Amino acid sequence: MSRIGRAPVEVPGAVNVELSGRSVKVTGPKGELTVPVGRGVEVRQEDGTLVVERASDSPEHRAMHGLTRSLIQNAVTGVTDGFTKTLNIAGVGYRATLQGRDVNLQVGYSHPVSISPRDGVEFEVPNATTIIVRGIDKQRVGQMAAEIRRVRPPEPYKGKGIRYSDEQIRRKVGKAG
Secondary structure: OHHHHHHOEEEEOEEEEEEEEEEEEEEEEEEEEEOOOOEEEEEEOOOOEEEEEEEEOHHHHHHHHHHHHHHHHHHHHHHHHEEEEEEEOOOOOOOEEEEEEEEEEEEOOOOOEEEEEOEEEEEEEEOOOOOOOOOEEHHHHHHHHHHHHOOOOOOOOOOOOOOOOOOOOOOOOOOOO
C-alpha cells in the first residue's frame, strides 16, 4: 500500500470538507478549493480525518492513491495557512517594484517586464530585491514563481538573475586568463 496514501488527512476545526461524487470541496478561513478524485480512489470522512482508499493494486490505482491524498492535504493546508514562494534578485541594477497588483521587473533588458498575477495569487515586494508570491493553491503559487524566475534565470558565472530563496546556484569558473 502507498505510504503517502495510507496516512489520513487531518482536518482542523476551522475547515469544512464536502464530498460530492468525484471531487472534494475544502473550505477554510482563507478560501475554497476543489480537488478532483482520481479513478479507482475513494475518499471517506471519519471523525475529523479524511481517509483515501484505492480499489485495487493496479499501477494506475496505486499512483492515483498517493496523488489524491497529497492534493487533498495541500488543499487543507492552503485554506488554513496558505503557501508562499520567495524569489531573490541578484545583479547590479536589477530590481522589482509593485504597480497595483502587477510586479515590474528591471533585470537588464532594454525595457521593464510586467507580470500580472493569476486568480488567487498575490505579490508582495518587501524590498527591491525580494518578491514574495502568496496564495492558497500550491500549484498556482509555484507556477507564478516559475514564470517570474523564467524572465531572467540565474546564470552560472556571476549568479545574476532571479532565483528561489532556497536555490543553490552551481557557479562555474570564468575563462582562464
